Amino acid sequence: MDMALKQQLHQKQVQRLILAPALQQAIKLLPLTNLELIEIIDQELSENPLLEVKEESAENNEDLEKGAKDSSEPGAVEGPVDEESDLARALGLDGKDDDRDIQKYFQEYFDDGFRTYSQEKKEAPVLENFISKSISLWDHLEWQANLTFSEDREKEIAQYVIGNINGDGYLMTTEDEIADTLDCEIDMVRSIREKIKTFDPVGTGSLSLEEVLIAQMEYLNIEDELLRTIITEHLHLLEKSDFAQLSKVLGVSLEDIKTRIDIIKGFNPTPGVKYSEEKTQYIVPDIIVRKEDGELTITINDEGLPHLRISNFYKKLMAQSSRDKTEAYPFLKDRLKKAFWFMRSLDQRNQTIFKVAKYIVDAQTDFIEKGLEFIKPLTLMELAEEIGVHESTVGRVVSNKYIMTPRGVFPLKYFFHKSLTGDYGEEISSLRVKERLKKMVENEDNKNPLSDIEIEQQLAKENFKIARRTVAKYRKQLRIEPSHIRKRKYWMEEST
Numbered sequence: 001m002d003m004a005l006k007q008q009l010h011q012k013q014v015q016r017l018i019l020a021p022a023l024q025q026a027i028k029l030l031p032l033t034n035l036e037l038i039e040i041i042d043q044e045l046s047e048n049p050l051l052e053v054k055e056e057s058a059e060n061n062e063d064l065e066k067g068a069k070d071s072s073e074p075g076a077v078e079g080p081v082d083e084e085s086d087l088a089r090a091l092g093l094d095g096k097d098d099d100r101d102i103q104k105y106f107q108e109y110f111d112d113g114f115r116t117y118s119q120e121k122k123e124a125p126v127l128e129n130f131i132s133k134s135i136s137l138w139d140h141l142e143w144q145a146n147l148t149f150s151e152d153r154e155k156e157i158a159q160y161v162i163g164n165i166n167g168d169g170y171l172m173t174t175e176d177e178i179a180d181t182l183d184c185e186i187d188m189v190r191s192i193r194e195k196i197k198t199f200d201p202v203g204t205g206s207l208s209l210e211e212v213l214i215a216q217m218e219y220l221n222i223e224d225e226l227l228r229t230i231i232t233e234h235l236h237l238l239e240k241s242d243f244a245q246l247s248k249v250l251g252v253s254l255e256d257i258k259t260r261i262d263i264i265k266g267f268n269p270t271p272g273v274k275y276s277e278e279k280t281q282y283i284v285p286d287i288i289v290r291k292e293d294g295e296l297t298i299t300i301n302d303e304g305l306p307h308l309r310i311s312n313f314y315k316k317l318m319a320q321s322s323r324d325k326t327e328a329y330p331f332l333k334d335r336l337k338k339a340f341w342f343m344r345s346l347d348q349r350n351q352t353i354f355k356v357a358k359y360i361v362d363a364q365t366d367f368i369e370k371g372l373e374f375i376k377p378l379t380l381m382e383l384a385e386e387i388g389v390h391e392s393t394v395g396r397v398v399s400n401k402y403i404m405t406p407r408g409v410f411p412l413k414y415f416f417h418k419s420l421t422g423d424y425g426e427e428i429s430s431l432r433v434k435e436r437l438k439k440m441v442e443n444e445d446n447k448n449p450l451s452d453i454e455i456e457q458q459l460a461k462e463n464f465k466i467a468r469r470t471v472a473k474y475r476k477q478l479r480i481e482p483s484h485i486r487k488r489k490y491w492m493e494e495s496t
Contacts, residue, residue: 038304052308052311240485287353
């Protein structure tokens with residue numbers, strides 16, 4: 001039986017969700033912060049000649065409102081100009097083109113309710129405000145290595161060692177692996193690494209916490225055998241705060257142990273962090289909530305965002321190119337459509353953010369005015385159903401956004417957390433439970449710290465019904481140590 005390959009055509013209907021480019025653009029703008037949005041606007045301005053930044057001046061406002069033209073301007077049209085009708089003809093909306101949706105966007109642009117963006121005139125930056133980039137850990141170590149090692153082979157090994165040090169200052173490979181890779185004696189690698197450990201910051205290039213602490217101890221010329229023994233043999237007891245066992249094993253008093261622990265606290269377990277390139281991130285709130293005349297007002301922070309408009313010059317050029325049937329008309333028409341979509345997407349972004357912010361403020365008014373004890377549980381789904389959008393849309397809005405309130409600056413995600421049910425069926429925020437747990441531990445009897453079971457029982461008496469494992473989870477999230485560790489630390493402090 002012969003089998004032949006044949007090409008055949010088949011038709012079938014398939015339902016598929018396809019996002020139009022304009023919708024993709026609107027979705028893309030939602031999760032952006034103001035600083036990120038400025039970059040997108042600048043990019044759009046550079047790619048679309050029909051968009052321009054409106055300067056805040058009376059002259060520009062008058063031009064926009066009256067559509068006045070300068071007869072000496074290139075591309076100007078003789079006679080009276082009706083911008084709306086000219087543009088409609090230029091877009092083919094006089095019955096010659098079926099692209100009716102553009103007329104809708106055009107009308108939205110000239111609608112008084114269309115919200116644009118304002119921009120302050122920025123002063124030129126002062127050159128004295130610029131500072132040089134801070135030196136990295138690896139650059140700092142290589143600089144010291146070039147001053148320390150003179151032989152090319154030593155420099156090669158030193159550079160390899162430095163290149164394998166992580167941001168905390170620890171060597172991420174072994175001496176054996178370095179020796180095998182560079183085909184050199186392991187004693188040579190060890191000797192060079194020992195010298196690197198004396199570089200600033202001291203202890204960099206160590207393989208373990210023990211090495212870091214010993215390197216810093218030797219650098220400070222601390223001759224203390226008991227301290228050395230604690231570091232080299234009993235760090236696991238220190239980690240568990242088992243001071244009694246440590247005292248018993250070493251045969252010394254708790255006071256001697258306390259003295260050595262105070263010295264260890266002065267060491268730096270992560271020396272590389274000193275030269276970390278991480279900088280302080282300053283938060284620019286996207287939403288500002290103020291209390292005026294006893295009421296909370298919401299403002300979308302658009303400081304620094306450009307105020308966009310369609311270029312008058314290109315509007316007139318487009319009208320002229322439509323009449324003259326030039327090749328520029330299709331290009332200008334496409335760019336005008338994209339400009340309207342972009343401006344509409346910006347406006348839609350602000351409207352969605354405002355709706356989300358208003359719902360949060362209305363729901364959390366008691367928290368803003370009275371404090372954490374009055375915060376209410378809130379979920380993305382609940383908010384999405386209330387304002388009539390999809391849950392994923394709300395998720396994009398709250399991403400990387402901050403709100404400034406009279407109580408402080410919070411990420412929008414701060415207000416979304418699950419609820420617990422009280423004895424009388426009311427919903428209680430998990431944040432409120434965590435705050436109560438934190439205060440209970442702060443006010444506990446240090447001689448007899450509260451266990452997780454005791455915390456669970458006390459919370460239950462206060463109408464906070466949660467399981468013991470939930471208490472343990474919340475305690476870990478608050479970075480509160482277990483009761484036996486807290487008791488040991490207090491006992492150690494009291495004994496000295």
